[in-house]
Amino acid sequence: MLQPIAGSGGICNTRVVYGNDFGVPDSLLDQVDEAERALAEAARSDLGAEPDGTDEVAKQAYFDAVIAADQKIEPRDWMPEGYRKTLIRQIAQHAHSEIIGMQPEGNWITRAPSLKRKAILLAKVQDEAGHGLYLYAAAETLGVSREELVDLLLQGRQKYSSIFNYPTLTWADIGAIGWLVDGAAIVNQVPLCRSSYGPYARAMIRICKEESFHQRQGYEILYTLSHGTPAQREMAQDAVNRWWYPSLAMFGPPDSESTHSEQSMAWRIKRFSNDELRQRFVDMCVGQAEVLGLTLPDPNLRWNEERQAYDFTPPDFGELMRVISGDGPCNRQRMAHRRRAHSEGAWVREAAAAYAAKRARRATEGRATGESGPDRASDALAGAA
């Protein structure tokens, strides 16, 4: 029923924005659905049992066959140590990005221009926390604990996305983040729904579905501003000017300088290179900017008939490296805030651990006395207190 409304070309139709692209063949949302179907099929397919015993050569051959057949590696399966480490590195960086990524937008929750905008932004920022948790849970299936990963982040030994080290100066930045940052994240993450590691692929399907709402909400903020007063339009354009190149940099260094791409693509963790995804993003944004009536800040942006893609100015990769190494506009502030929040939240972790221990003890005592059934609500309240 919603499809005819969305397709009617009215103000709510933002055309090919992810999550709103009804009727567009092979949309990003369709690709997520296809990946979900492929996952279900992979679960049904049978490549025979993994070889028993300690024969590493046979195990490696089985692993290679699973990857070649585009099936999924699951936590119980043997995997090369490099594959496991690469996944932990990438998934952890991704999880940390979601958690740190709550800060730039959280900055505007108290100053959102209406109750409706505030409620939407609050929901979006909560979603980011949820995404971080799915991803930490996916990483835990690889034999590392969430506590260890969080410690590595706090010690500065694991990275998070460069993009979250830029400040959110005006309300229009919330629109630009939704459109460009979540848009770039989606272009990067939809292929990860087909990642060869089952728990990561499953987490990504859920995340990408939720991201559709994020991108749409940002686009709608910018659409409203760019069709508002001259001052609002100027604010929207200024935000797009500031967020365009940092969004292009999210895809990582150019392929010629990417340390991990080749191996990660051979293992089918990544399905496309950094430059391929960056190009897809640019090609997607040009038409969307036209609908917004805003200009992408690149004088070299033009359609290349031969390549069937847009030529564009790449981001400043020197700046990307400086931001990644801790010298961006907000790196220190972001990490200081995260460390403070972690330390102030210690009592919550302690209470949760004490409650879990109490539940486990009660369950053991219950089994010993033959009692069963769920804990009473009053137990839960008493335990949490």
Ligand code: 3HC
């Ligand atoms: N920010 C920070 N670090 C980056 C980076 C960026 N934009 N791009 C690359 N790097 C780091 C890599 O982690 C790697 O560091 P390491 O060797 O010390 O681990 C180094 O730079 C070299 O880069 P590579 O190209 O060799 O690295 P990858 O093959 O891992 O590719 C990636 C980088 C494309 C970011 C890939 O890891 C990936 O697809 N990750 C999953 C998605 C993700 O983490 N997104 C982060 C944003 S999350 C988000 O946007 C939330 C949403 O709600 C908005």
